[in-house]
Amino acid sequence: MLSRVAESVYWISRYVERAENVARFIDVNYNLTLGEGAALQEQWAPLVSTTGDSKLFAELYGDSNRENVLQFLAYDDRNPNSILSCIKYARENARSIRETITAPMWQQINEFYLLVTSAAREGKSLAEPNEFCDAVKIASHTLLGLTYATMSHGEAWHFARMGRLMERADKTSRIVDVQYFILLPSAEDVGTSLDVVRWSALLRSASALAMYRRVHGRITPEEVAEFLVLDRDFPRSMHFCLIRAQDSLRSITDSQAGTFNCPSEKLMGRLRTELDYTSIDDVIHQGMHEYIDAFQTRLNQIGDAIHQDFFTVSKESTEAGRAQLKKTGPSSSTQPPSGARTA
Amino acid sequence: MDYLHRGYDEMFSSEGNPRAICQDFVERLRQTPEDELRTRQQAAELGLRNMGITFNVYGHEDGTEKVWPFDLLPRIIDSNEWAQIESGLRQRIHALNLFVDDVYNDQRILKAGVVPADMVLSAPTYRPQMVDFSPSQSVWCHISGVDLVRDQDGTIYVLEDNLRCPSGVSYVLENREVMKRAFARIFEGMSVTPIEQYPEYLLDTLLDCAPPQAGEPTAVVLTPGIYNSAYFEHTFLAQQMGVELVQGSDLLVDNGYVYMKTTRGLRRVDVIYRRIDDDFLDPECFNPESCLGVSGLVDAYRRGNVTLANAPGTGIADDKAIYSYVPAIIKYYLDEEPILANVPTHICSDEKQREHVLANLDKLVVKPTNESGGYGILMGPQATPAEREAYVDLIQSNPRNYIAQPMLQLSTVPTLVDDTMQARHVDLRPFVLCGKDIYVMPGGLTRVALVEGSMVVNSSQGGGSKDTWVLRDTNGHASPEFNDAG
Numbered sequence: 001m002l003s004r005v006a007e008s009v010y011w012i013s014r015y016v017e018r019a020e021n022v023a024r025f026i027d028v029n030y031n032l033t034l035g036e037g038a039a040l041q042e043q044w045a046p047l048v049s050t051t052g053d054s055k056l057f058a059e060l061y062g063d064s065n066r067e068n069v070l071q072f073l074a075y076d077d078r079n080p081n082s083i084l085s086c087i088k089y090a091r092e093n094a095r096s097i098r099e100t101i102t103a104p105m106w107q108q109i110n111e112f113y114l115l116v117t118s119a120a121r122e123g124k125s126l127a128e129p130n131e132f133c134d135a136v137k138i139a140s141h142t143l144l145g146l147t148y149a150t151m152s153h154g155e156a157w158h159f160a161r162m163g164r165l166m167e168r169a170d171k172t173s174r175i176v177d178v179q180y181f182i183l184l185p186s187a188e189d190v191g192t193s194l195d196v197v198r199w200s201a202l203l204r205s206a207s208a209l210a211m212y213r214r215v216h217g218r219i220t221p222e223e224v225a226e227f228l229v230l231d232r233d234f235p236r237s238m239h240f241c242l243i244r245a246q247d248s249l250r251s252i253t254d255s256q257a258g259t260f261n262c263p264s265e266k267l268m269g270r271l272r273t274e275l276d277y278t279s280i281d282d283v284i285h286q287g288m289h290e291y292i293d294a295f296q297t298r299l300n301q302i303g304d305a306i307h308q309d310f311f312t313v314s315k316e317s318t319e320a321g322r323a324q325l326k327k328t329g330p331s332s333s334t335q336p337p338s339g340a341r342t343a
Numbered sequence: 344m345d346y347l348h349r350g351y352d353e354m355f356s357s358e359g360n361p362r363a364i365c366q367d368f369v370e371r372l373r374q375t376p377e378d379e380l381r382t383r384q385q386a387a388e389l390g391l392r393n394m395g396i397t398f399n400v401y402g403h404e405d406g407t408e409k410v411w412p413f414d415l416l417p418r419i420i421d422s423n424e425w426a427q428i429e430s431g432l433r434q435r436i437h438a439l440n441l442f443v444d445d446v447y448n449d450q451r452i453l454k455a456g457v458v459p460a461d462m463v464l465s466a467p468t469y470r471p472q473m474v475d476f477s478p479s480q481s482v483w484c485h486i487s488g489v490d491l492v493r494d495q496d497g498t499i500y501v502l503e504d505n506l507r508c509p510s511g512v513s514y515v516l517e518n519r520e521v522m523k524r525a526f527a528r529i530f531e532g533m534s535v536t537p538i539e540q541y542p543e544y545l546l547d548t549l550l551d552c553a554p555p556q557a558g559e560p561t562a563v564v565l566t567p568g569i570y571n572s573a574y575f576e577h578t579f580l581a582q583q584m585g586v587e588l589v590q591g592s593d594l595l596v597d598n599g600y601v602y603m604k605t606t607r608g609l610r611r612v613d614v615i616y617r618r619i620d621d622d623f624l625d626p627e628c629f630n631p632e633s634c635l636g637v638s639g640l641v642d643a644y645r646r647g648n649v650t651l652a653n654a655p656g657t658g659i660a661d662d663k664a665i666y667s668y669v670p671a672i673i674k675y676y677l678d679e680e681p682i683l684a685n686v687p688t689h690i691c692s693d694e695k696q697r698e699h700v701l702a703n704l705d706k707l708v709v710k711p712t713n714e715s716g717g718y719g720i721l722m723g724p725q726a727t728p729a730e731r732e733a734y735v736d737l738i739q740s741n742p743r744n745y746i747a748q749p750m751l752q753l754s755t756v757p758t759l760v761d762d763t764m765q766a767r768h769v770d771l772r773p774f775v776l777c778g779k780d781i782y783v784m785p786g787g788l789t790r791v792a793l794v795e796g797s798m799v800v801n802s803s804q805g806g807g808s809k810d811t812w813v814l815r816d817t818n819g820h821a822s823p824e825f826n827d828a829g
C-alpha cells in the first residue's frame with residue numbers, strides 16, 4: 001500500500017485512541033473528586049501531566065482549576081492533544097484516505113467529528129463531563145468494531161491496529177506513572193499505605209476494575225501495577241499492547257517469529273520479549289517511574305523506526321522487499337497532513 | 344399542489360398538466376403528504392451530512408467544506424429524448440477527440456481553413472509540448488462532462504464541452520443512493536435507467552488506454568489533495584474503482600517510468616487519472632512553481648510509458664472560442680450534421696462580431712474563453728451599467744479571451760423551497776467516457792439554481808443538485824407526445 005496511506009491509517013487509530021484515553025482520564029478524575037471534600041477538589045493538575053502537556057497548559061491557562069483543565073483537555077484546539085484536536089486530525093487523515101477505509105468507518109469518524117465539534121461549539125457544559133466522555137468512548141469503540149468487522153484484515157488493518165496499540169501502551173504507561181507518583185511518592189512506600197478508592201479509580205480509568213477483580217481479587221498496589229503493566233490478557237495493559245502490536249508488525253513484514261528485517265521489528269521484538277520475562281518485583285526494584293520512563297523512551301524509538309521503515313520511501317527502494325529498503329535521513333515530507341503527531 | 348412556472352418546465356407542460364413521462368411520478372407525489380416530503384428531504388440532508396458528502400468552496404474562511412446540496416424532487420428525462428441526446432454526445436466527443444489529435448499532429452483542419460490556425464495556436468490551452476504526439480489508442484478526452492441546457496422553446500443546446508477535469512459524476516452516483524434511501528417508496532416500480540455501472544466503465548476506459556506494453560496495468564487517481572474543491576469525488580472514484588488515490592508526493596519518475604511509494608518500496612504506475620490541471624502536472628514541463636505534480640511526468644508520458652487521462656493539451660477543444668466551430672468540426676471529420684445544437688456565439692477576436700457584442704452588452708452573456716465554474720461571466724441583462732462598462736475595457740484589451748452568447752431562458756424543474764414546490768432553473772451535465780468505445784452515462788448531473796429567477800447553477804455559487812432519471816415509459820403512454828408538449 002502507499003506509504004502515505006499507511007501513515008494516515010496508523011495515525012487515525014492513534015488519534016482516536018488518544019482522544020478516548022483523554023476522555024477516560026477526565027471521567028475517572030471527575031468521579032474521584034466528586035467524593036472528596038472541598039480540600040481535595042483541586043486534584044486536576046495531575047491530569048494535565050498524564051497527557052504530557054503541562055508546559056502548554058501553564059502558558060495558556062496558568063491556574064489548574066477544574067474548569068480550565070477540562071476546557072484544555074476536551075475542547076481547546078490550541079492543545080494538539082485535546083479530544084477536539086485529536087478527532088479533527090483523525091478526520092483530516094481519514095479524508096485524505098477515504099478510498100482506503102470502508103464507508104462505515106468513514107461515516108463513523110465523520111459522525112464522531114460532528115459530535116465533538118458540535119459539543120465544543122455549543123460549549124456543552126463540562127460541569128458534568130460524564131455524558132460527553134461516555135459518548136467519546138463509545139464512538140471510539142464503535143470505530144474499533146467497524147474497523148474489525150468491515151475492513152479486510154490486511155496490511156492497512158494491521159497498520160491501524162498497530163497504531164492503536166502503540167498509542168494505548170503509551171497512555172496506560174502514563175496513567176500508571178502519574179497515579180503511582182501521587183499514591184506512592186517513593187518506591188519504598190509500596191505496601192505501606194492503601195487508598196482503595198484511588199487505586200480502584202486508577203483501574204477504572206483503564207476500565208480494568210472488574211477484570212482486575214477476577215484475576216487478583218483484593219486491591220494491592222503491586223498487583224494493580226502488575227495488572228496494568230504486565231498482564232498478558234487484559235487489552236489495555238502495556239504488555240498486551242506490545243504483544244499484539246508486534247503481531248501486527250510481523251503480519252506487515254511477513255517476518256518469521258523470532259526474526260527481524262528492519263529496525264522497527266528489532267526494537268519492538270526486544271521490548272516485547274523483555275516484558276515477557278519481567279516480574280512486577282523487577283519493576284518495583286528499578287523504581288516505577290524509572291521503569292516507565294525507560295519504557296516510553298523505547299516506545300518512542302519504535303514509533304520513529306516505524307516511520308523510517310514504512311512511511312519514508314526514496315528512489316532506492318525497490319519492490320524486492322523490506323530487507324533492501326534503504327534509509328534516507330530523518331523522516332521529512334511524510335508527516336500526516338494534520339501535522340502535530342506528538343507522542 | 345400549487346405549482347407555477349413560466350417558460351419551459353421539465354415536469355409540467357402547462358399548469359397542473361404533467362408531461363406524459365412524468366405522470367406516474369406526479370401522481371405519486373400528489374399522494375404524498377406535504378410534511379412527509381419535508382421529513383424525507385431532511386432525512387436526505389442528514390444522510391449527506393453524516394456520510395460526509397461534501398465539496399470545498401474557495402475563499403470561505405469558516406469551514407471550506409460544505410455539505411452537498413440535494414433536492415428531493417428528481418429531474419425526469421424521457422428515454423426517447425435521451426436516445427437522441429446520447430447519440431449527439433457520442434458524435435460530438437468522437438469529433439472533438441479527432442480534432443485534438445489532428446491539431447497536435449497533421450493539422451489538416453487548420454490547413455483546410457475550417458478552424459482558423461491562429462485561434463488554435465493562440466489559445467492558452469494549446470500545449471506546444473504535445474506537438475507530434477498521439478496518446479495510447481489516440482484517445483485524448485477519456486472523460487468529458489458536456490453541459491446542456493434547454494431554452495424556452497424546448498431546444499436543447501450544448502453550453503460548453505468540459506474536456507479537461509470535469510467534476511460531478513460522484514455526486515450523480517451519490518444523489519441516486521440518497522434518493523433510493525430517502526424516497527424509496529416513490530422510486531419503487533419506476534423504470535429508472537441505472538447508472539451504478541459507471542465506475543466499472545471508467546476503470547475499463549482507463550485500462551483500455553494503458554500503454555500497450557503494460558501487461559497488467561496499474562491505474563491510480565491523482566489528486567491535488569484534500570483542499571481541492573472536488574476532493575470528495577477523487578476519493579469516491581478511487582474507492583469505487585479500487586485503485587490507489589495518490590498525491591504528487593506519492594509518485595516519482597525514475598528512468599522514464601512512474602512509480603508510487605508504497606510500504607514495500609516502489610511500484611510501477613501505468614495509467615494516471617489525473618485530477619490536476621495541465622499547468623500543475625510537471626514542474627519540469629509546465630508551471631515550475633507547482634508542488635502538486637511530479638517532476639519528469641510529461642517526459643515519461645511522451646515516451647509512452649504512462650497514460651494520462653485526460654491527455655495534456657486536450658483543453659484546446661473546450662476553449663470557448665473553439666466552441667463556436669464545433670459544428671464545423673463535426674462536419675469536417677465525420678461528414679455528419681450535428682445532432683445537438685450549439686448556442687450562437689460571437690467571437691470577440693473578430694472585429695465585426697466584437698462591435699456587435701460591445702453594442703449589445705445589455706442583451707448578451709459574456710464569458711472568458713478559458714474559465715470554468717461560472718467564474719468571470721457577465722450576465723448582460725442583469726448587470727449594472729458600471730459592470731458592463733468594465734467588460735467593455737476587458738474585451739477591448741484582450742478580445743481573444745472573450746465570447747458572447749444570447750441569454751438563454753433555462754428550463755425549470757419543481758424544487759422544494761421553504762417546504763413548497765417552486766420552479767427553479769436547471770442545467771444538465773452528462774458524462775461521456777471515451778476509450779476503445781464511447782459510453783454515455785444515462786442522465787447526468789442536474790444542477791439547480793436555488794435562488795428564484797437565477798440561472799447560476801454552479802455549486803460553488805449556491806447551486807443545488809437533483810437526481811436525474813432517464814425514465815422508460817412502462818404504462819403504455821404514447822411517449823412520442825412529449826415532443827409537442829413544449
